[in-house]
Amino acid sequence: MRGKRPKERRCYVLRTSDGTIVEVTREVYLEWYQSRRRERYQNEKKKKYSVSSLEALSEKGMIPAGMVDSPEDTVIRKMCVEKLQSVMEELAEADAYLLYLLFFQEVTIKEAAQLCGCSRKTITNRRKRILKELNGKLKEMGILGGYF
Numbered sequence: 001m002r003g004k005r006p007k008e009r010r011c012y013v014l015r016t017s018d019g020t021i022v023e024v025t026r027e028v029y030l031e032w033y034q035s036r037r038r039e040r041y042q043n044e045k046k047k048k049y050s051v052s053s054l055e056a057l058s059e060k061g062m063i064p065a066g067m068v069d070s071p072e073d074t075v076i077r078k079m080c081v082e083k084l085q086s087v088m089e090e091l092a093e094a095d096a097y098l099l100y101l102l103f104f105q106e107v108t109i110k111e112a113a114q115l116c117g118c119s120r121k122t123i124t125n126r127r128k129r130i131l132k133e134l135n136g137k138l139k140e141m142g143i144l145g146g147y148f
Contacts, residue, residue, distance in 0.1 A: 080143050087137045095130045
């Protein structure tokens with residue numbers, strides 16, 4: 001576990017949802033502690049970047065409610081995905097592999113840097129460059145975003 005670890009104690013306890021206190025081992029406590037930190041991080045990320053699902057966007061009025069599940073939307077999305085696949089096939093193998101790791105395997109930037117044998121900053125810069133290149137090619141094909 002990275003980051004600050006709780007001090008060594010004689011006894012580790014957790015409070016359950018109904019308020020009872022349960023004694024646990026150090027390993028269980030550390031795993032719980034880490035999961036709480038991960039949960040807080042995810043909540044902060046969610047607040048910072050707002051919503052991430054089409055349903056949530058439609059609830060906020062950013063997408064018309066009928067458009068989320070409409071057949072037309074499904075067809076448009078499928079066409080866009082096919083165009084995206086064709087554009088991704090034109091990418092260099094290393095660039096396509098990096099996108100595959102980051103977006104389809106959901107590997108973190110740090111893990112991708114370790115796999116590629118370079119720094120995190122290099123991965124971040126490559127990702128920005130590749131996405132900018134993809135965006136330009138998709139705009140040339142008439143896809144202005146909003147379908148993914």
